[in-house]
Amino acid sequence: MNETLALICDCDGVLINSEAIAGAVLIRELERRWPGLELTDVITPLLGVQTERLLMAVASEVGKTLSADDVAAIYGAAQREAVMAPMVDGIAGALGKIPLVKACASNSTSSYVRAVLERTGLISFFSDRIFTADLVANPKPAPDVYLLTASTLGVSPENCLVIEDSVAGATAAVAAGMTVYGFTGTTHVPVAHAGKLLAVGASRTFVRMSELPELVVKWSAERE
Structure with missing residues (x-):
């Protein structure tokens, strides 16, 4: 060739x-911070976007905020689990x-x-x-x-x-x-x-x- x-x-x-694993972690971590919200349909279409940008996009869409510490903690949790996929x-x-x-x-x-x-x-x-x-x-x-x-x-x-x-x-x-x-x-x-x-x-x-x-x-x- x-x-x-x-x-x-x-x-x-x-x-x-790994995307299903990472997506599940993001959903879990955000729903823990924002009780009462169901975020699966918001997060799933954004998988593939850089995690930090995804998190800020989700926060904007649902009218919430995330601190820099929140973003770092959620990103770290997703990476730790996805790396073993x-x-x-x-x-x-x-x-x-x-x-x-x-x-x-x-x-x-x-x-x-x-x-x-x-x-x-x-x-x-x-x-x-x-x-x-x-x-x-x-x-x-x-x-x-x-x-x-x-x-x-x-x-x-x-x-x-x-x-x-x-x-x-x-x-x-x-x-x-x-x-x-x-x-x-x-x-x-x-x-x-x-x-x-x-x-x-x-x-x-x-x-x-x-x-x-x-x-x-x-x-x-x-x-x-």
């Missing part, structure tokens, strides 16, 4: 099945069948992403090709982290295939000029989510990681 093509994967919800089913096998250069581009921090990839062994597919929100000025849905990834890899954005599970992430990759395939096979994804990914520019969606190698073959062939 053409060596100028790259596969770029989001971390949470694509490599690691399992791999997404089938991801290791799928990546092993894809002979493209691979990178991870995440809205999380470098330390978190490296920790989960090392714990699961997925680091073997990415090495030091890890790009995170703390390395750029603006997190997803801005395209910064994807543009940094392509620039560092030396691959043009149009030759990058991105796998994303969140609206924020898909929006970022589309804005960077990349092809986006939306993954909807993790436990946190609601039924209508595929339509939301397509609405922001994802080219297609899929539900099983076993489908990914063949999808990559077809995408790569279109660029030969």
